[in-house]
Amino acid sequence: MDAYERITRNVSEVVTEEEVRALAEDPEGRRAYVGYEPSGVLHIGHMLTANKLIDLQEAGFEIVVLLADVHAYLNDKGTFEEIRETAERMKAQFVAYGLEEEHTEFVLGSEFQLDEDYALDLHQLELSTTLNRAQRAMAEIQGGDTAKVSHVVYPLMQALDVEYLDLDLAVGGMDQRKVHMLHREVVPDLGYDARPCLHTPIIANLDDGVGKMSSSTGVTISMEDSTESIEEKVNAAYCPPTRDPDPDGEGNERRNPVLEIFQHHVFPRFETVVVERPEQYGGDLEYDDYEALAADLESGELHPADAKGALARYLDELVAPGRAVLAEYDE
Numbered sequence: 001m002d003a004y005e006r007i008t009r010n011v012s013e014v015v016t017e018e019e020v021r022a023l024a025e026d027p028e029g030r031r032a033y034v035g036y037e038p039s040g041v042l043h044i045g046h047m048l049t050a051n052k053l054i055d056l057q058e059a060g061f062e063i064v065v066l067l068a069d070v071h072a073y074l075n076d077k078g079t080f081e082e083i084r085e086t087a088e089r090m091k092a093q094f095v096a097y098g099l100e101e102e103h104t105e106f107v108l109g110s111e112f113q114l115d116e117d118y119a120l121d122l123h124q125l126e127l128s129t130t131l132n133r134a135q136r137a138m139a140e141i142q143g144g145d146t147a148k149v150s151h152v153v154y155p156l157m158q159a160l161d162v163e164y165l166d167l168d169l170a171v172g173g174m175d176q177r178k179v180h181m182l183h184r185e186v187v188p189d190l191g192y193d194a195r196p197c198l199h200t201p202i203i204a205n206l207d208d209g210v211g212k213m214s215s216s217t218g219v220t221i222s223m224e225d226s227t228e229s230i231e232e233k234v235n236a237a238y239c240p241p242t243r244d245p246d247p248d249g250e251g252n253e254r255r256n257p258v259l260e261i262f263q264h265h266v267f268p269r270f271e272t273v274v275v276e277r278p279e280q281y282g283g284d285l286e287y288d289d290y291e292a293l294a295a296d297l298e299s300g301e302l303h304p305a306d307a308k309g310a311l312a313r314y315l316d317e318l319v320a321p322g323r324a325v326l327a328e329y330d331e
């Protein structure tokens, strides 16, 4: 796999391909980031962008994880003190998950976002951005329709972070794309270069494959889950024997979350995936890549129940180190 392939594998969007190709030609020491609002525990959504950071680390990038405490505060995620505490836990979990500490810089937003230069740049952006533009950029992050003043300051700060953290590449889920587009549009007015962005997909809802997996609207898998609870959730997941999101041709999108988790969480982190089966059902199956597994599910060679059993086992392995860290915190 060449550097460009590794950098862009499994992403939904590359902005722009040309700019990312230029980075891939000389990836050593380049800086890429994801920002996270410290809130709750690390879950499968955070882990997906973390997988991309691990890919980038393997391609030679230096990684910056922004623990966006001020952003979480602006988005009403608790008191500053609570948010800071959560940020500490989150950092420990990311390290346990596989972000090597020597190549990862963990930065709290409040370390630079309260400085004078930053504040004045922010005010300049406030002056040149309409409320409507900022609100549109925030729609997917904030949800609901009760935008506060804090919610329009939020995306402008995110746009500035890319400059102040001296980054070459911004990474986020598809829910961040509008903020990234805002960044590309507005920072040149301040005399800064817009940076390229990568957007990772959002996994389908575990229960029914409709819409996005989210802790607020349904089942999600987190670093707090026990082995048994992962098994339960995966066993109950929607898993038709197809990757076609519209198998009955009626236009009601239902994706296959089990396959999506194999593709985005398991195959990027394990070289081979073994599906255990009793001898009488044909014995174990072994896969080196996602395509082969998906094809077997479609052909009927791989039964959804066996696929789920394997998925729960691999997810448990990914979550286990973070779970151990949490147990230490709770002592």
Ligand SMILES: N[C@@H](Cc1ccc(O)cc1)C(=O)O
Residues within 6 Å of the ligand: 034, 035, 036, 037, 066, 068, 071, 141, 157, 158, 159, 161, 162, 176
């Ligand atoms: N907007 C991100 C958090 C974030 C904050 C600041 C950034 O610079 C980047 C990302 C989220 O929804 O969780």
